[in-house]
Amino acid sequence: MKLPPLFIPLLLFLLMVPPAPAQKNRKLMTGSAAKGAASAGIYVVPDLSERLARWRVVQMPFRSTGLTPGEVRMVNRLVEASSYLEEIFWRQNDPEGLTLYQSLEGSKSPRDQKLRRYLWVNGSRFDLIHENKPFVGRTPMPPGRGFYPQGLTREQIEQYVKDHPEKKTEIYSPTTVVRWHGDQLEGLPYHIAYRSFLEPAAKDLREAAALSTDKAFADFLRLRADALLSDDYFKSDLAWVDLKDPKFDVIFAPYETYLDDLLGVKASYGAAVLIRNAEESKKLALFAKYVSDIQDALPLAPEDRPSKRGLETPMEVMDSPYRAGDLQHGYQAVADNLPNDPRVHEQKGSKKIFFKNFMDARVEYVVLPLARHMMPPDQAAQASNEGYLLGTILHEMAHGLGPAFARTATGKLPIREAIGPIYSGLEESKADVVGMFGLKWLVDHGILPKTKLEGYYASYVADIFRTVRFGTGEAHGQAEMMEFNYLLEHGAIKREASGKYAIDYPRMPEVIADLARELLDIEAQGDRERAENWFKKYDVIPADLQASLKSASSVPVDVDPVFSFAEKVQ
Numbered sequence: 114m115k116l117p118p119l120f121i122p123l124l125l126f127l128l129m130v131p132p133a134p135a136q137k138n139r140k141l142m143t144g145s146a147a148k149g150a151a152s153a154g155i156y157v158v159p160d161l162s163e164r165l166a167r168w169r170v171v172q173m174p175f176r177s178t179g180l181t182p183g184e185v186r187m188v189n190r191l192v193e194a195s196s197y198l199e200e201i202f203w204r205q206n207d208p209e210g211l212t213l214y215q216s217l218e219g220s221k222s223p224r225d226q227k228l229r230r231y232l233w234v235n236g237s238r239f240d241l242i243h244e245n246k247p248f249v250g251r252t253p254m255p256p257g258r259g260f261y262p263q264g265l266t267r268e269q270i271e272q273y274v275k276d277h278p279e280k281k282t283e284i285y286s287p288t289t290v291v292r293w294h295g296d297q298l299e300g301l302p303y304h305i306a307y308r309s310f311l312e313p314a315a316k317d318l319r320e321a322a323a324l325s326t327d328k329a330f331a332d333f334l335r336l337r338a339d340a341l342l343s344d345d346y347f348k349s350d351l352a353w354v355d356l357k358d359p360k361f362d363v364i365f366a367p368y369e370t371y372l373d374d375l376l377g378v379k380a381s382y383g384a385a386v387l388i389r390n391a392e393e394s395k396k397l398a399l400f401a402k403y404v405s406d407i408q409d410a411l412p413l414a415p416e417d418r419p420s421k422r423g424l425e426t427p428m429e430v431m432d433s434p435y436r437a438g439d440l441q442h443g444y445q446a447v448a449d450n451l452p453n454d455p456r457v458h459e460q461k462g463s464k465k466i467f468f469k470n471f472m473d474a475r476v477e478y479v480v481l482p483l484a485r486h487m488m489p490p491d492q493a494a495q496a497s498n499e500g501y502l503l504g505t506i507l508h509e510m511a512h513g514l515g516p517a518f519a520r521t522a523t524g525k526l527p528i529r530e531a532i533g534p535i536y537s538g539l540e541e542s543k544a545d546v547v548g549m550f551g552l553k554w555l556v557d558h559g560i561l562p563k564t565k566l567e568g569y570y571a572s573y574v575a576d577i578f579r580t581v582r583f584g585t586g587e588a589h590g591q592a593e594m595m596e597f598n599y600l601l602e603h604g605a606i607k608r609e610a611s612g613k614y615a616i617d618y619p620r621m622p623e624v625i626a627d628l629a630r631e632l633l634d635i636e637a638q639g640d641r642e643r644a645e646n647w648f649k650k651y652d653v654i655p656a657d658l659q660a661s662l663k664s665a666s667s668v669p670v671d672v673d674p675v676f677s678f679a680e681k682v683q
Contacts, residue, residue, distance in 0.1 A: 151220045152213075152228055158248045161224075164240065165231050169669035171474045175434035175677040184361070187324035188386060188434070191363055192678050194317035195384035195437040197310040198365070199682050202438035204307070205259045205381050206372055207237035211682065213249065233680065234673055236442030242670055244584050256374035256534075261291045267375050267534070273298050285530060287380040288344040288367055303367060304344045311341045318365070330359050337365055350452040354427060354461045358394070362387040362429060364466065368453055369439050370529065370537055371588050377534030383439035385449075390469050393430035397465075400506055401426045403560065404462075407551040408514050412630040417516040417637035424462035426513070428506070432470045435676050444589055445671050447472040448505045450512035450544075455527060458517055465509040467502075474672045475579075476501050484575035486665035489615050492571050500565070500572025507548035512540070514547055519639025531639025538591030538652070539644055543632040545596055549573055550629045553622050570621050574606065574614070581654065582662060582670050595651035597658070599628050612661045 158164070177185050203211040210232055217229040228249060232238065239245040239254040247253065255263055261270075270291075274281045280298065283289055289300030304311055315338035322334035333356060336349035346366055356362065364387070367380035405421040440446060448467045457463065476498050484493040519531035529536045552569050555561045561569075577597050583590030600606040605624040606614050635644050 151217050151222065152225050152249070155213075155249060156251055157224070157228055158240075161227050161231060161248065164242075164248065165227055165234070167242070167666075167670045168234050168673035169474075169478045169671070171478070171672040171674055173434060173470055173474075173674045173676050176432075183324050183326070187321045187361065188388075190317050190321035190324065191361075191386045192435045194314045194321065195363075195365065195386060195435060196681060197314035197317070198382040198384045199437035199441065200310045201307045201382045202442075203236065203682055205379075206439075206442075207239065208259050209252075210236075210238040213238065214682070234442065236439075241443040241587055242583050245587075257291075258372050258374075258379075259290075260373055260379040261375055262293050265291070265375070270298070270376065285376065285378055287370065287378050289379075302344050304342050308342075315339070315341045325361070327359060327361070329356055330361060334363075337363075340366070346452065347454065347456065350454055350457045351461055353452070354457065354464050356427065356464075358389070359429075360389050362389070362431060362466070364440065364449060364451060366452070368451055371439065374534050377532070377536050378529060381439045383441075384437040385433045385440050385466075385468070386435045387429070387431035387433055387466065387468075390430045390432055393467075393469055394428070397428035397430065397467075397506065399560070400510065400555075401428055403551075403555065403558075404510055404513070406558075407510070407554050410554055411515060411547065411550070411633060412626055413515065413633045413637060417520065417633070418514075419459070419517055421462065421514070424458075424460075426462050426465070426510070428465045428467070430467045430469050433468045434470075435678050436674070441674075444583060444587060445471055445475070445674065447475055448509045450509040453529075455517045458513055463513040465506070465513075467505065467509070471672070471674070472502065472505065473498075474674075479579050479669055479671060480572075480575050482668045483578050483665055484571070486668060487578045487614055487661060488571070488575065489609065489611075489613050492567075492616055493575070495568040495571035496575040497568055497572060500568045501576060503552060503561070503569060504548060504573050504576065507551045508544045509548075511544040511547035511551060514551075515543060515633045516637040520637060521639040526639055528636050528639060531641060532636070532644050533641050535591075535644055535648055537588035538595075538648070539632065539635065541588050541592035542595050543629075543636060545573075545592060546625060546629045546632055549625050553625065567616075567618050570616055570618060574600075574616055578614075578662070578665075579670075581658070584654070591648070591652050594654060595647070596628070598651040598653065598655070600624060601655075603627070608657055608661075612657075612664065614661070 175188070214229060214232045217225045220226065231248060235241055238247050238249050240248045245254045257265060270284065274284060283300030284291055284298060286300055288303040290303065290306045291298060291300055318334045318338040322331040325331040325334065333349060333352045336352050340346045340349045364383060364385040367382045369383060370377055370380055372381045373379040404426045408418055408421045411418050446468065448465065450463050450465050452463065480501055481496060484496040488496070516528065518525045519528045521531055532539055552561070553566070556563050556566050577593045580589050580593040581597060597606070601608070603620070603624045605617055605620045607617060608614055635647065
């Protein structure tokens with residue numbers, strides 16, 4: 114018998130979560146009272162309204178003006194395909210949260226509507242800006258999310274792999290779900306675990322390919338459809354990087370590993386439908402010319418910075434009228450550097466994508482208002498849209514710079530595997546710092562005006578204040594928290610008596626170069642212990658900073674995008 118929507122979350126939480134003392138004698142609500150508040154009987158944080166208000170709702174419309182009817186149909190097929198990755202993402206991130214989200218649909222209770230929206234914002238029951246603590250129910254976030262059996266620890270996995278070395282590849286694969294099969298661990302391939310979603314997604318991609326007038330893009334879509342059903346994305350990634358100034362594009366794969374706090378290797382599905390902003394894209398050609406020069410200038414041993422000469426560095430400024438999966442929930446990416454496969458980096462390079470509609474919204478509603486709260490007026494006035502854009506461009510370029518693999522005592526390893534679950538935070542920090550190192554290189558070589566360097570630093574520091582508000586439970590928040598503490602420790606940032614933070618502009622270049630050297634060397638050596646010690650020392654929010662950030666609580670933490678297409682997950 115199919116249970117009414119009310120009972121699904123109630124039974125789920127009553128079975129999984131020990132009730133709070135005040136709830137021990139509470140009975141399940143039935144009848145009209147239950148229909149009025151489907152979440153009745155479930156603990157919800159009392160400040161839900163205030164938390165929801167910290168995300169600025171921004172419309173991200175699909176503008177079809179200038180597109181042919183066939184192109185509009187193609188975009189709709191790509192959106193439909195992306196919606197299947199949304200289905201998978203919830204099951205990877207928080208299957209129980211999905212059940213609760215679904216049960217709240219149709220409820221007229223204001224509390225239920227707010228709870229449902231906040232579940233959507235986070236893509237789970239765990240609050241990104243509150244160290245991933247639950248905002249509904251009392252179950253702590255499992256570090257392995259939906260990728261591993263509940264209760265399994267990293268130490269247990271490492272011991273199991275030590276005892277069964279033949280199992281390492283499947284267990285550490287970024288595209289397997291780890292589960293028990295009797296008393297043995299196994300890695301079930303994504304294309305099997307999520308087949309019911311991937312098959313229709315592949316079908317939609319092929320239908321979109323048939324509607325495309327761009328042969329290279331159509332060929333890529335067909336290759337990506339094949340990859341969904343095999344988990345082998347290498348060939349389609351090469352074809353993706355090879356696309357030349359496409360009018361339409363998509364991000365469509367399990368790429369990022371931010372969700373996996375157990376091993377740091379499992380990739381979550383994400384999607385973005387992209388329409389080229391031709392005018393802004395032309396401006397990026399300047400930066401693509403200097404990727405190999407910046408790589409050669411890095412403060413790193415030559416053997417750890419392989420040459421980038423002759424490799425592709427396509428850059429695209431796109432508007433994204435629809436996103437799904439890990440690109441839809443929580444922290445809203447304004448740019449991406451993909452794919453993450455080091456084999457593709459070695460052979461082809463990587464693609465840098467900038468989401469202009471998201472970047473414009475972030476700067477207007479978050480970055481510049483926050484700068485005015487946190488920095489002296491003269492320095493806050495130097496932060497700008499241009500400085501933020503250039504910092505973002507160099508950040509994404511820097512993801513592809515530095516070592517391609519870790520040089521460990523046991524041989525060459527993917528850096529992600531060598532460093533473990535904290536890799537994402539380390540890599541984001543490296544990209545920030547190496548990006549600023551690259552900006553200074555461009556200024557030193559006359560490619561960018563020296564008169565604007567202070568503005569670039571001001572925009573960078575303003576964004577640090579935005580990102581650290583996500584706390585240490587999120588990779589970008591971890592990264593910029595470490596950067597802030599290092600800059601403060603070495604005098605590149607100083608706290609004034611007013612509680613505002615001032616930049617010591619003459620100190621910044623030297624401190625940035627030293628920090629870049631440290632982070633690059635940690636990755637090059639794949640030194641997990643050194644990375645963990647670095648996090649312990651620098652990934653801590655100082656009380657003074659917390660006090661200053663509190664004064665800026667009226668500034669939203671990020672945008673909550675609303676698209677022209679329906680939000681749906683089954």
